[in-house]
Amino acid sequence: MTNHTPSLEVRNLMRSFGDKTAVDDVSFTVEPGQMTGFVGANGAGKTTTMRMIMGVLTVHGGEVLWGDRPITARDRTRFGYMPEERGLYPKQPILDQLIYLGQLRGMTRKDAASEATRMLERFGLGDRLKDKLESLSLGNQQRVQITASLLHRPAALVLDEPFSGLDPVAVDSMVDLLRDRLREGVPVLFSSHQLDLVDRLCDSLVVLAGGKVMAAGKSAELRARGPRQFAITTAPDAGWLRGMPGVQVVDVDGARAVLELDDAATQDRVLREAVARGLSEFTPLVPSLSDIYREVTR
Numbered sequence: 001m002t003n004h005t006p007s008l009e010v011r012n013l014m015r016s017f018g019d020k021t022a023v024d025d026v027s028f029t030v031e032p033g034q035m036t037g038f039v040g041a042n043g044a045g046k047t048t049t050m051r052m053i054m055g056v057l058t059v060h061g062g063e064v065l066w067g068d069r070p071i072t073a074r075d076r077t078r079f080g081y082m083p084e085e086r087g088l089y090p091k092q093p094i095l096d097q098l099i100y101l102g103q104l105r106g107m108t109r110k111d112a113a114s115e116a117t118r119m120l121e122r123f124g125l126g127d128r129l130k131d132k133l134e135s136l137s138l139g140n141q142q143r144v145q146i147t148a149s150l151l152h153r154p155a156a157l158v159l160d161e162p163f164s165g166l167d168p169v170a171v172d173s174m175v176d177l178l179r180d181r182l183r184e185g186v187p188v189l190f191s192s193h194q195l196d197l198v199d200r201l202c203d204s205l206v207v208l209a210g211g212k213v214m215a216a217g218k219s220a221e222l223r224a225r226g227p228r229q230f231a232i233t234t235a236p237d238a239g240w241l242r243g244m245p246g247v248q249v250v251d252v253d254g255a256r257a258v259l260e261l262d263d264a265a266t267q268d269r270v271l272r273e274a275v276a277r278g279l280s281e282f283t284p285l286v287p288s289l290s291d292i293y294r295e296v297t298r
């Protein structure tokens with residue numbers, strides 16, 4: 001990874017539509033080489049934030065920084081953007097429009113053609129280069145959209161729901177392509193409603209609700225901030241854990257229970273008692289990013 005790739009930062013971003021504040025004092029950073037998941041319910045403000053990053057929508061307050069300075073239109077031409085409203089032409093042959101887009105972003109015709117062909121082949125679309133976009137299934141159209149945003153070796157990626165409509169094989173191909181870019185130090189921001197995917201892919205997470213940031217940071221740090229939960233199994237029945245001070249029983253199923261423990265002293269007491277009763281399992285449970293999402297948006 002190069003150390004010179006800038007980070008992408010939004011600072012105190014604001015945007016309203018009439019009386020409605022869609023994005024309310026939103027700040028976060030997408031670090032170089034980091035895959036940052038952008039999650040939130042419908043209407044949380046993800047698309048509006050991404051549009052402001054890309055300069056498609058004017059900013060009502062705050063700023064977007066590329067490295068340590070305000071972003072410029074020229075910086076944005078080097079970004080890869082997959083807008084919510086996919087921007088390709090249904091009636092045009094696939095390869096032709098990718099070449100055109102590549103040239104708009106400064107590639108030679110030859111480079112754009114060879115890179116687009118290589119990427120489409122990787123997506124299993126090598127035999128569809130001359131077909132019109134509209135003749136492809138929606139999932140395959142999505143693969144072409146992804147190719148369009150990655151073609152010119154972008155300096156940063158801003159992807160609005162890039163995985164929606166993709167089958168698992170296409171998700172894996174897309175992740176491979178993204179990982180190539182991440183290794184080069186490109187910051188990647190992508191929105192998604194697929195929390196399992198976010199959990200699998202993200203180095204960092206930003207959670208929005210009602211236009212505000214509910215949580216933001218490295219996935220590992222957010223996980224560590226989650227509740228201290230443990231799975232415990234003591235035969236024949238884990239019901240004795242109910243009513244122990246400092247112990248919240250999240251779930252009991254026969255001999256097994258999931259607990260939240262207030263502190264290390266409680267953990268010691270529970271363990272001692274459990275050993276006396278016949279302990280067969282005591283496992284710390286690392287919260288998934290989906291758990292964290294649910295926790296902070298509750």
Ligand SMILES: Nc1ncnc2c1ncn2[C@@H]1O[C@H](COP(=O)(O)OP(=O)(O)OP(=O)(O)O)[C@@H](O)[C@H]1O
Nearest residue numbers: 017020021022040041042043044045046047048049
């Ligand atoms: N052009 C617009 N005119 C009026 N209101 C808008 C406009 N664009 C967005 N909004 C409103 O701003 C809020 C945030 O919308 P936005 O599309 O950014 O959310 P989102 O998190 O991307 O949602 P989704 O997951 O459904 O795509 C919503 O209440 C939406 O109705």
